[in-house]
Amino acid sequence: MRQSAARLTGTYADGQSSQSLPAVLLVDASSARLDAGDREVIFALEDLAAESRIGNTPRVIRLNGSGRFVTKDHDQLDQLVTSGIVQGENKGWIHRLESHWHTVLMSICVLVVGTTAAFIWGIPAVAKAAAMALPHETTAAVAKLSMDTIEQILGGESELDTERQDELRARFMASATTYAPGLPVRVEFRDGGILGANALALPDGTIVFTDELVELAEDDNELAAVFAHELGHVVYRHSLRQIIQGSIISIAASVYFGDVTAGASVLAAAPVWLADMAYSRDMELEADDYAYDFMSAEGLAPHHFSDILQRLTTAHYEEAGATEEDGEGKDYFSSHPATSERVARFEAR
Ligand SMILES: [Zn+2]
Known part of the structure; x- marks a missing residue:
């Protein structure tokens, strides 16, 4: 078994049924493996796309036509996106405004x-x-x-x-x-x-x-x-x-x-x-x-x-x-x- 770079927990929805299953997404340097109950799928890293982070609300990773994985493991996912392993839009302005202290500080400065x-x-x-x-x-x-x-x-x-x-x-x-x-x-x-x-x-x-x-x-x-x-x-x-x-x-x-x-x-x-x-x-x-x-x-x-x-x-x-x-x-x-x-x-x- 390959050693995983990150282990994200969350839920998986296949996009066809309305059901969400508890799931784990294991990501290493070359691919990702989704474990959702009895279902196991391997994805190429290019198939993963993390949507923009909005504060601390659960974040979606789109799985190239095979549904979506939703996780609250923000720190790990941020790291994967920052290091370029998972592609993502990590610069959502709402997230920036909400969680970057320097933006808040800047706003205060502008006000003052x-x-x-x-x-x-x-x-x-x-x-x-x-x-x-x-x-x-x-x-x-x-x-x-x-x-x-x-x-x-x-x-x-x-x-x-x-x-x-x-x-x-x-x-x-x-x-x-x-x-x-x-x-x-x-x-x-x-x-x-x-x-x-x-x-x-x-x-x-x-x-x-x-x-x-x-x-x-x-x-x-x-x-x-x-x-x-x-x-x-x-x-x-x-x-x-x-x-x-x-x-x-x-x-x-x-x-x-x-x-x-x-x-x-x-x-x-x-x-x-x-x-x-x-x-x-x-x-x-x-x-x-x-x-x-x-x-x-x-x-x-x-x-x-x-x-x-x-x-x-x-x-x-x-x-x-x-x-x-x-x-x-x-x-x-x-x-x-x-x-x-x-x-x-x-x-x-
Ligand atoms: Zn005078």
Whole structure:
């Protein structure tokens, strides 16, 4: 008796009667022998064809017109097929999907990457489209709410002289009227409170300068440069986009976690997104580009912008007790483009 390479147990049906008999299929390197009760048949290996594996359901081997053998000896049959002794289609997609862990892992990766992409590109894109499409009345309503919340983190009324406020306001409004006509702009001054030296652009075109920023500037041209940058945020409706983006994320979070307080806590952080430091890198660079063009039209040298930007960054890091080098990646500067990058871009133009 020849030594068998594999011994598969299962059932045999001859295809003529509906009867299934308990059977054994012995396979060696050259042929196969089927033992089914009193019936014994020898097959050439070419006569055997294993159908595709579907998970762990019993698998069929077709016996070239002489019926079929069904087995659950998956490991042995897989080996016979893999080594080419029994011909078979071992690459059924359902089986692959069900039993190959790397396919499952790949599916999870695709899902994760897809979700991440939706967060990184999808939500900002939706927010941008929505922000640009909203009528001015809506932006004014949102701005009213924003101003109310911002007042809570700002330090209250400005302590600058009324004359000084009026002087700066007149200059900024004149350049806005000349170089960005039709844009609804309003200039306000406030004590910076925890925001310190900063400037903010609200959805309705209100631009807020903090006293600390005015004091930090060595030249009014620097403040005009900051104004131009904030105007860029107004033109591109960056603050509205931040608010809409944050709302989508908070709504998605509350749906996902089934927890409305998650949404509420994100909404509570809304005023923070309005601070200039909270804008995304792309938004800052977009506003920088706008500022550059606006200043060129005004005949204002680009260094006024880079000068105040550098001083502002140094001031914020000093306040935080760190230098820009070791501060990279810390607190809210992390989401902000590096000052050195922005200055370089500005000077390269
Ligand atoms: Zn900005």
